[in-house]
Amino acid sequence: MKLKLGIDTGGSYTDTVLVDWDSGQVVSKAKARTTKENLTIGIEEAIDKLGIQDRDTITLVCLSTTLATNAIVEGKGAAVGLITIDEPKEHSYPAASHFHVKGKIDVKGCEVFPLDCEGAAAALERMQGKIDALAVSGYASVRNPAYELKVKGISDAILGVPVVCAHELTKVLGYYERTVTAVLNAKLIPIIKELIAATKVVLAKKGIRATLVIIKGDGSCMTCSFAEERPIETVLSGPAASALGGILLSGCKDMIVADMGGTTLDVVPILDQSIPMDECGAAVGGWRIRIKAMRTRSFGLGGDSYLRMNHAGDLEFGPRRVVPLCAAAEKYKNLINEVERLYLPADYHIIKRQESDCIALFKRKNLERAHLTAEEKRLVELLADGAHSLLYLAEKLGKDIDGIEIESLLQREIVYLISFTPTDLLHATGEYVQYDQRISHLALAKLAARKKMPPADFAAYAEAGFVEKICISFIECLLIEKGVEEEKLSRELIRLVFNHLDATCRLFDFNCLFHAPIVGIGAPAGTWLKKAADQLGCKVIIPENSEVANAIGTVSGNIRERLEALIRFDCHSKNYIVHLPDQRRIFETLDEAVCFAERELILCGKKFGEKMGVNKYTSQLSKEQILSQSCGNSEGTFVELRLRLDISANAKYIRH
Incomplete structure (x- = not known):
């Protein structure tokens, strides 16, 4: 029997499955807590629980992850410097440092005025010691990447950090989104490298010598070397795997796959068992990224979402993920006593933190x-013996709880936050119990006291608020799928219109009519998605093995890639310009341009196959011609020609 090993490393849990190559049947499955401080621990535990009898029967290992998606949602990752060239207007980017350099290439790929190399070098020198990676984005780099490559060469000599050029990631127009994509790709490099390294260490330790591939955001797979260069491709890797798993496990034709993990809720509407693709990019954590990915919506709502009360007394959920108090107290027993013993005076108005917040x-x-x-040094010293509540630390530091600055330590992942979550809420009510309930009861009581409510009433209030957020997320996703522009959506309006439990609206209400079931994926799905489905009045299916559906979805991915060339006619020079992924060439005749573009695309395809380590693949060349009467050129009505080379290969043909 030949087996495939599927591994899904999420923000809270790492899931593993063994699947029979021929029948597709699940042989064994397992879960373990994701250990972000050392990923190898959680991965090894999850693999050990599978009870592998013969490691030589495993011929392929497929890895998916939500770590990249979660990092974007939570604003984490490497400190990235950004160099923009000829930026049309100022924008906000997720970069630690940003400098603009002069130099202009027009939309035809022609150099209008030279790159300011001295200015680029000066900007790079100012970034020394402050960044972990660099992103470079030029306004017309999709037509001619020359200036981006020049800045990359200068950076290699000055900084010696990984450099990401925007043109390497996408050929889709849209300067701002392309720049965001480059910055986020650079931010994710250490996160994905750490995951790949940890997985390889565990596989080597277990004597598993099979090929390792990683699932991309469109459901296809790639090799480790490719993923380390382009970690942005792993964004929505987890949701893509869960969508594949949902299709395989539910057997439904049409469905709404909802994957609820510890950090995010990912919603994917599926028709005819076909995963929808967004060619222009995905929206994650408030950023639009220009990579081909599954069309999905990711919301910062999960079982480990930070549940807190703001200064106005309203409850907020996520997008930050924290470690649930009940889970942390299993390791740090002192937290129960600290949360119980320490309290704030009744007249103290807490603003930034919660009484139950702890760090480790x-x-x-x-x-x-x-x-x-x-x-910060003193805080690290106090944490040397284990986790402590912020109230305990405030007492030791002689400060109030809001005065302790921990945000920088959190961002640099020197400490992590432990606090009240929806998982704690379920522990407090007894609906779901995996850990010690005492600390969840204590934290719930403190939050209830701030709201001046009995604990039972506050629990019902918090549960209703979290379920409402989930329902709004579903409705928002489906309205966008129906064609409503995201910018025109109002979450407050959705809440008011569709919340038929509002007692103040006695004259009328609106109800959604779902024509397809919600297929729940992930550990919290059985509880929270059922509650949401009750509110929405729709059917929910929690299929067998749904808790490891992501890992099951990983083993069904194959290699797919599209390479493109664009030939445009220049009315002024009467020449044909060929734009390829890595170069730009000019020809006098269309035949010359087409022959060159076809030959170079096929060579690019071969290079891609070699990079992916594929022994056998299929390729298909297609052409799309655009005609117009406006140019009046000697060749007739030709304006541009797009050539596409689609490459596909079964994962089993990847060389180890």
Whole structure:
């Protein structure tokens, strides 16, 4: 029997499955807590639980992850510097440092005025020691990447950090989105490298010598080397795997796959068992990224979402993921006593934090190059013996709880936050119990007291609020699928219109009519999605093996890639310009341009196959011609020609 090993590393859990190559049947499955401080621990535990009898029967290992998606949603990742060239107007980017350099290439790929190399070098020198990676984006780089490549060469000589050029990631027009994509790709490099390295360490330790591939956001797969260069391709890897798993497990033709993990709720509407693709890019964490990916919506709502009360007394959920109090108290028993013993005076108006907030040291290796303030150094010293509540730390520091600055330590992953979550809420009510309930009861009581409500009433209030957020997310996703522009959506309006439990609206209400079931994926799905489905009046299916559906979905991915060339006619020079992924060439005749473009595309296809380590693949060349009467050129009505080379290969043909 030949087996495929599927691994899905999420923000909260790592799931594993063994699947028979021929029948597709699940042989065994397992879950383990994701150990972000050292990913190898959680991966190894999840693989050990599978009870593998013969490691040589495993011929392929498929990995999916939500770590990239979660990092974008939570605003985490490497410190990235950004160089923009001829930026048309100022924008906000997820970069730690941003400099603009002069130099212009027009939309035809022609150099209008030269790149300011001295200015680029000066900007790069100002970034020394402050960034982990660099992103470079030029306004017309999809037509001619020359200036981006020049800046990359200058950076290699000055900074010596990984450099991501925007033209390498996407050929789709849209300067702002392309720049965001480059910055986020650079931010994700250390996250995906760490995951791949951890997985390889565990596989080597277990003697599993099979090929390792990683699922992309469109459901296809790629090799590790490709993923390390383009980690942005792993964004929505987890949701893509869950969509594939939902299709396989539910057997439904039409469905709404909802994958609820610890950090996010990912919603994918599916028709005819076909995963919808967004060629222009996906929206994640408020950013639009220009990669081909599954059309989905990711919301910062999960079982481990940070549940807190703001200064106005309203409840907020996510998008930050924290470690549930009940889970942390299994390891740090002192937290129960600290949360119970310490409290705030009745007249103290807490603003930024919660009485039940706790922190613990996370990745100690990040301390090696960290420049800490005196207070941060003292906090690290106090955490040397384990996790502590912020109230305990405030007492030791002689400060109030809102005065303790931990955000920088959280962002640099030196510490992690432990607090009240929907998982704690379920523990407090007894609906779901995996860990010690005592600390969840204590934290719930403190939040209820701030709201001046009995604990039972507050629990019902919090549960209703979280379920409402889930329902609004479903409705928002389906309205966008129906064609409503995202910018025109109002969550407040959705809440008012569709919340038929509002007692103030006695004259009328609106109800959604779902024609397809919600297929629930993930550990919290059985509880929270059922509650949401009750509110929405729709059917929910929680299929067998749904808790490891992501891992099941990973093993069904194959290699797919599309390479493109564009030939445009220049009315002024009467020449034909060929734009390829890595170059730009000019020809006098269309035949010459087409022959060159076809030959180069086929060569690019071969290089891609070699990079992917594929022994056998199929390719199909297609052409799309655009005609117009406006140019009046000697060749007739030709304006442009797009050539596409679609490559596909079964994962089993990847060389180890």
